[in-house]
Every structure is written in structure tokens, then in C-alpha cells.
Amino acid sequence: xxxxxxxxxxxxxxxxxxxxxxxxxxxxxxxxxxxxxxxxxxxxxxxxxxxxxxxxxxxxxxxxxxxxxxxxxxxxxxxxxxxxxxxxxxxxxxxxxxxxxxxxxxxxxxxxxxxxxxxxxxxxxxxxxxxxxxxxxxxxxxxxxxxxxxxxxxxxxxxxxxxxxxxxxxxxxxxxxxxxxxxxxxxxxxxxxxxxxxxxxxxxxxxxxxxx
Amino acid sequence: xxxxxxxxxxxxxxxxxxxxxxxxxxxxxxxxxxxxxxxxxxxxxxxxxxxxxxxxxxxxxxxxxxxxxxxxxxxxxxxxxxxxxxxxxxxxxxxxxxxxxxxxxxxxxxxxxxxxxxxxxxxxxxxxxxxxxxxxxxxxxxxxxxxxxxxxxxxxxxxxxxxxxxxxxxxxxxxxxxxxxxxxxxxxxxxxxxxxxxxxxxxxxxxxxxxxxxxxxxxxxxxxx
Numbered sequence: 001x002x003x004x005x006x007x008x009x010x011x012x013x014x015x016x017x018x019x020x021x022x023x024x025x026x027x028x029x030x031x032x033x034x035x036x037x038x039x040x041x042x043x044x045x046x047x048x049x050x051x052x053x054x055x056x057x058x059x060x061x062x063x064x065x066x067x068x069x070x071x072x073x074x075x076x077x078x079x080x081x082x083x084x085x086x087x088x089x090x091x092x093x094x095x096x097x098x099x100x101x102x103x104x105x106x107x108x109x110x111x112x113x114x115x116x117x118x119x120x121x122x123x124x125x126x127x128x129x130x131x132x133x134x135x136x137x138x139x140x141x142x143x144x145x146x147x148x149x150x151x152x153x154x155x156x157x158x159x160x161x162x163x164x165x166x167x168x169x170x171x172x173x174x175x176x177x178x179x180x181x182x183x184x185x186x187x188x189x190x191x192x193x194x195x196x197x198x199x200x201x202x203x204x205x206x207x208x209x210x211x212x
Numbered sequence: 213x214x215x216x217x218x219x220x221x222x223x224x225x226x227x228x229x230x231x232x233x234x235x236x237x238x239x240x241x242x243x244x245x246x247x248x249x250x251x252x253x254x255x256x257x258x259x260x261x262x263x264x265x266x267x268x269x270x271x272x273x274x275x276x277x278x279x280x281x282x283x284x285x286x287x288x289x290x291x292x293x294x295x296x297x298x299x300x301x302x303x304x305x306x307x308x309x310x311x312x313x314x315x316x317x318x319x320x321x322x323x324x325x326x327x328x329x330x331x332x333x334x335x336x337x338x339x340x341x342x343x344x345x346x347x348x349x350x351x352x353x354x355x356x357x358x359x360x361x362x363x364x365x366x367x368x369x370x371x372x373x374x375x376x377x378x379x380x381x382x383x384x385x386x387x388x389x390x391x392x393x394x395x396x397x398x399x400x401x402x403x404x405x406x407x408x409x410x411x412x413x414x415x416x417x418x419x420x421x422x423x424x425x426x427x428x429x430x431x432x433x434x435x436x437x
Contacts, residue, residue, distance in 0.1 A: 048315065049239040050385045065241060066384040072240035072293075083384055085391040085419070086239075086265075087323045090316030094335060118341070125300055126312050127292035133316030133336045167339040167355075 001195035004176045011036040013102055013144055013174050017043055021099040022092070024048065024134055027071040030102035030144050046098060048130040050089050053081025070130065090130070093137035101138035103131065105145045105170075107160040110187035110207060112170040114143065115162035128165075135166030147175035147204065154205040156180060156187060177201065181212055188212035216378045216428050217407055221251035224401050224429045228252060228366065231284075233261040235322070235367040235393040236274060240266065240293070243386035245370040245403045247431050249273050252368070258282040263322070263364055265315065265389060267291035267299040278302050287362065289315035314342060317359055319392060325361035326395025326424075334359050367397030371420070373406040378425030379418045380404070387419065394424040401427045 014036035045054040055076035105116040173180040178192040238244030268274030333356035337343040347358040372383040
């Protein structure tokens, strides 16, 4: 069976982002998606800290700490890019102006509930950032994650056990073992990696999956 | 003649009092008014409520205020960062209170305060732990949470340039919370790297009009600038 690594998965997500889309890429693995957007097409990357038309990382000599992304890494601004304050930035999300956001997750439910901000451990320092605003505001929420935890538990679940980030907000899950749609009518398999079967996916997730 | 330029950081924060609420601009390190925060530390005010996106990292800025035991409460969206050890220690020891607010709700509540709104209904956080116990309403089939404005006694903001009327322009994403915090606080104090003559800032590109600004302090002495 050919499991997809993070790079291959990022390339797979990038294929579903059309030209002209306004897109927010979450911290961590979703940031890699930016590396696979075709250079000859205009896709507008938004960063919650006040930047539209975000470009790739700068050369060492060109690093400017007043030009960073949500993960606090140095970035660049494309010609035609713009800066704005936090009120406008989150109006872009909440107001439905962002077409797609790509986020990581601890769990996603078959109905599209998302848990990605808190493990629920009493000792954990809670931090939410912009995750809840993106989950609720973006027109489509794509999740990028491994299908299973290190101990083999499915992260695609009937109902999330971790604290929720948003209700019924995720439309697609891109995982190392396959791509799923989630929502009102439950979870469906859009595609599987080579060597995977529907039965095996049902076994791994414990969910009565069907092909889309 | 109105001149909002104050010569020293110390003079700019002289009327701080114990128990004050202070908004501090910045996202990560971009836009953090470090020199003004240094002045707050030197001033000695304590029992402060800090409203900011993060809760400091390393040894300076908000982290230094926490280390010095000056903060009673932090209202922020993301206190957990690389090197946020002063926050973590103080929080775990029960020495400071945390009100965790989703980043967009933080912005909306600050904007509501600046715009004179009584509250806002926001979709963010509905059905989550961060909306527990809060009033909700369904409007046109969508669920909203009632969130109240966040006011503050002071806002400490970093901008790039100002004139003596307090008109501001910022630099790149160091703008972040600056413009909306400047609107929400009773007294807004701004540190800038450049003071310019009236009329030197293009009125078409002024981001914060001077009505929202009370004091401007250059980070370099005027005679050297």
C-alpha cells in the first residue's frame, strides 16, 4: 500500500484549488500546499495577520520581520499584494470572502465537525488563534491530516471526543490513505491510495464508508 | 497649536495607574511596541489587564511584564508560543487569569468598543467551549454568539510614522491590531520610528486618523532623527 507523505498530500490538495480562489493555509503541513500551486495561475493566499497576495519565503538576505505569516515565518508579498489590519482580515473570513481554507486536525466527524485547537488535557495551555474564525467563515474547509493516530485510532470519527473548533464546517478530508467528503450525508470515499480497499478503510475507521 | 508629540517614553506613560487595562499591538514580534512596554515596566504599575493577541515570548515585552509580576489578567487568542515560558509558569502557578478569545472575536470586540457598539453577534465559537454560558441567537438560519466589546484605559501601539496631529501610517504586517486598538482605548499612545511635518503624510494613505491618537513618542530622540 502506497501511503502518501506530507509533501505528496500537499500536492494533492493543491490540485483542488482553482485559479482565482482566495485561500488561507493553516499553520504546519497546510503551509506546504503553497509550494504546489501552479506559478502560472493566480491564486490569492491570505494570511490572518493582515496580508493578501502572500509569496514564498525570501532569501536569507531579504528577510523582513515586519513581513511574516501566521506561523511567524518570514514571507514575501507578490506584486499586487496588500496589507490590512486585523478587523479587515477577520471580516474576510467571517464575511465569507475566503473561498478555501486548509487546516490540520486532531479529529473530524463524518458530519464535518472539526476539533483542532485543544487536546482537552487539563494541564494543556489553551491557544486558539484564528482556527475558529476560519472554520466558521471560509466557504470550504479542507482538512489535511493522517487518517490514524500513532496508536492506530481513526481521526475520522462518528463524533469528535476532543473539544470542537467548529460545527459542521469541514467539507473534505485529505489524508495519507485517501480523500473523503464529509457533511450532512456523512462520510464518503472520493479516492484511495494504491493498494487500499473500501473494506480496509471501513476496518481502520470503524465507519460504514461508501464510495462517493 | 496642538502637538501630540511627547519626547520620552517615560512621560508618555506617566499617568498609568495600578489596575489599568492596556491594549498592546503586535502579532508575534511584528508591531510590538517594545520601547513603550519597557517604559511601563520602569513606571512600576501593577495589577494590569493586558489585551493582546499573544502573551509574550522570550524575556522582553509582555513576557517581561509577566516575569515582573505586573499582570493580573491576560485577554488574548494565542498565549502558547515558542519561548512563552514566563506565561506558562505564571498561568500554571495560578498567578494570572487567562481569558482566551478566538482571534477574530478579539478583533471584533475591540472594533465594537471603538465604534460604540453595545455588543456583536458573531458566528465564531458557536457550539464550542469558548462560547459556553454565552447568549446565542439564530439569525437567518445561522447561529451566533453574543460577545461584548473590550474597552481599555490605554492602547500601546507601534506605527512607522506620525505627524503632530497623530495621523499614522504603519509598516507591512506590523499594522495588525494597531488601528483597531487605537480606536478602542481611552488613551492611545503610539511609538513611531519617524515624526514628519504636518502635510507630509499623503491623506489618501493615512491609516489611523489623528482623532484616535492621544500621544506620539519617537523611538529615536527627535534631535537625532
